[in-house]
Amino acid sequence: MADGRTEKRIADWSGWEFLPGIAFIIIGVLALTMAPLTSLATGIYVGALLCVAGAFAFVGGVSHIRRGGGWLAALLGLLSLIIGIAFLYNPAAGAITLVWMIGAWLIVGGIFEFATAFTTPFGRGWLVFVGLVDFALGALLLTMEPSQAFYFLGYYVGISFIFRGLWTVLFVGGAHEVDRTVREAVA
Template sequence: MKTGWGWVLAYGIIVMLIGLIALFNPLATGLATGILLSMALLIYGVLALVTGFSSLSRRARWLEVLLGVLSIVAAGLMFFNPFAGAFSLVILIGAWLFAIGIFEIVGAFRSRYDRLWRFVLGIIDTILGGILLFANPVSALTFLAAVIGISFLIRGIFLVTLALGLRRIERS
């Protein structure tokens, strides 16, 4: 049985290398994050404009056009200053983590089960959110790069482990 383990192994190694680059070069990670965010906003803006000017959008036509124009302007601004885009993403993630942490802490006191786990997770999320919200831009981008790098490393390790397991299956 062919499993394609070699392709999975190569993919895992590439993902691990990207994780290492993200960890050891936070500047490049912040730049890439800002550029990817600007590309996503540009695509959204164009699609919103197309929807706004198409026959599919009768009721909210001007809202779609307005959202499309605003997204394209934001994409242009982020493209020429990608670090500002990456930092805005860090602030949003920080605010989300902080708010979720507060809700988890409140929920822990109201829950019958898993109180300790909910409380601990709430504290962790609140602290991480606070770090992102109140850190200076360089520290916040470095933290974002570390999170992205660790995530890619873990995924890469998983893929390499999966590839080696597929290799064993193929050989047996």
């Protein structure tokens, strides 16, 4: 421009990096306010993922049956496909099952972490603590009534999105601060 002002474009705005974090926070708050819908959406999402992954694994396994080892991939793919279809058929039951599976995974992981604590030379206290927490949380999830488990998944997803958004906003803010500090030091 002739009068000395510089033209600003929307692409020059430095706040674009904050938008994903803000979006995560907004989606997380919405997920918390609509926990049942979030749980259903999660059940559908996991079911669709299992169907896609199962179909690819099945086709890949069938295509390698003659070379050996393909049977296992085909069977696991077929199993994933069947479970995915079951999740899509009844996403509420799929969401509840998902919570109980996470509970079982936490219990097994907790047992392994606790056992590992006695064989490692460092971090023993933390491994015992994490193992006990995982075991207790897993037991809590496995003993939940179906309606509690259904709501828990929606709340868990919402809280996860909020914390992911907060972390993203704080990380971007920190990166901007570092960039500003470096620019001032160079100048």
